[in-house]
Structures are given as C-alpha cells and as structure tokens.
Amino acid sequence: MYAVWFVFEKNDAEYFTNIIQELSTKYNSQSFKPHITAYGLVDVDLEKLDKIVTNSIQGQKSFVIEKSKISYSDVFWKTLFVEFKPNEQLIRINKKLTEPLEYFSKYEFIPHASLIYKKMNQDEQQKLANSISIKDHFKVTGMWIQKFHEDIDKWNIVKKYAFS
Template identity: 25%
Template structure:
C-alpha cells in the first residue's frame, strides 16, 4: 500500500468531471473514482506524506488550463484531459518534491484521468471526439489517498482546502 497526493476540483468542476467519469464507468464497466490531478505518488511513509501536504497549506485555489484530450494504451492514462503546467502547479510539485524526493520517485505530468480501463485505440479515439472540453477548471483541495493498483480500494485519509 502506498500513498498519493491529489489536487481535487472545486464543487462545480468536480460535478462536471464526475459526470464524465461516471458515464464512462457505467458505459464501459470501469471503476468510478474521484476526479483529480495526481501531484505525487508512490509514497510509502504516511507521516512524511502528511508533512508534505502541510507544507502546501499556504497555496490558494487555482485555475488550470485544459490543453486537450488524449488517450493511450497505458491503463492509468486510458483517456485524460491534458493540463498545462502553471506557476502554482509547478510550485506545488516543487514543495512536495523537496519533502518527498528521496522517498518516492515521481515524474509530474499533470493530467485528469477520465477512465481506467484497457480499451481499443478506435474506442478511445471515438470517446475523445464525443467529450466536451472546458478550457479551465478550478482546483480547491489537496488530499492524501491510500492507493493501490485496485481503484475501488483507494481511500482518502486527509484533505485540506486551499485558501
């Protein structure tokens, strides 16, 4: 069992993303999950993870720019919104890497997954064409998730609201 640190959307944008995730999960018999941007993952130390999130307490809510919809054969990036890196996202990653860098190797590539399921390339392409993109989304919380390779076992253990 490892820990991940997520950036979660504000209520309005969470609803928009959750509807997409729910509809895709239902249609393709895939697991449901909370919309998020993974800030850091693969952390083995819960105490250190909490300290890293505490280091981010001064960060304010942020808007992120959605730069497109992409897909791949990699299950954790089956279909996702690509997100542009901003000063605030880079700052968050820098703060976390400073505290966690030697304890977990994580390459930060901000994105918002929409489904976790092995799907044929043609299916992924078709779904991508049908989804309506929002240009920007607001993110308002940082959370710690007890994570594993089984999505339904993901458990939130801490959340902080951004200012």
C-alpha cells in the first residue's frame, strides 16, 4: 500500500517538523514527516504508480498554498490538522492522480497537513486547535511516494519528485 504526498520546501518542512515534534513530545505520540496526502492509500505496483505520478506532475512548478483553518476529527489520521484552501495546482494534480487510481481505491481529497496522530478526546482536541498558531502560507516543492505501514516509525519514502 502506498500514499502519494505533496511535500513542503525546506523551511516550511522544518516549521511543521518543529510543531509535530513539540506535540509528539508533549502528548507522547509518534513523530512523522510533514506532508499533504494527495492520494492514499492505494494498492498498486510501485512502477505503475511512479508512471502515474510522473505524468500527473509533468512540468509542474513549485506553488504556494494558503491555510484555511486548524481543525480536528475523531479519525486517528486526522487528529489535529491544518486544512488548506484548494487551489488550481492541488486540484489539477489530484484530478490527474484520481483518474488512473480510483480504479484501485477511492480517495476523498481534502488538502491538509496533520500535526499529531493520537487518540484524544474532543475537548482536548478543541483546546489544542484553539491554542495553536500557524502561519498562513506554505510552499509546495515536490511529491513523495510513501510505502505505508500501520506503525508510523516504519513509514518509508520510496520515490521523490521535485517540482521545477
């Protein structure tokens, strides 16, 4: 099983990494690499997925995305997250990924970057969402293919793509 991620430029990745590590230390949870899942999880051959991703981002330049809000849910993988306003690039790339991949699995694309993965009660999540401050703009500079594992420590990046 694989996930396709949008990834941030170095400074923005470090910005998110610091928040993720601070929260994972405070709440005794696992740390992870900051990302926006463009499509996941899909059970497809890596070689085939590589071609699909390559075709989906051909000629793509880096682009800026804007924060919409900080939110939370009762879904483990969306415990606390930054939601982003969909823009032309996010929508176009997701559409190009969806056309060949929806045959293998459906994925509802709501652009967001998780800040923590942990079972938390709603009051705790709401308090955290209200207390955290996140800047407004981030630069997306590439995509990665991640080999998924239930254990976050065993997540493995198997392909990296840089936008021009």
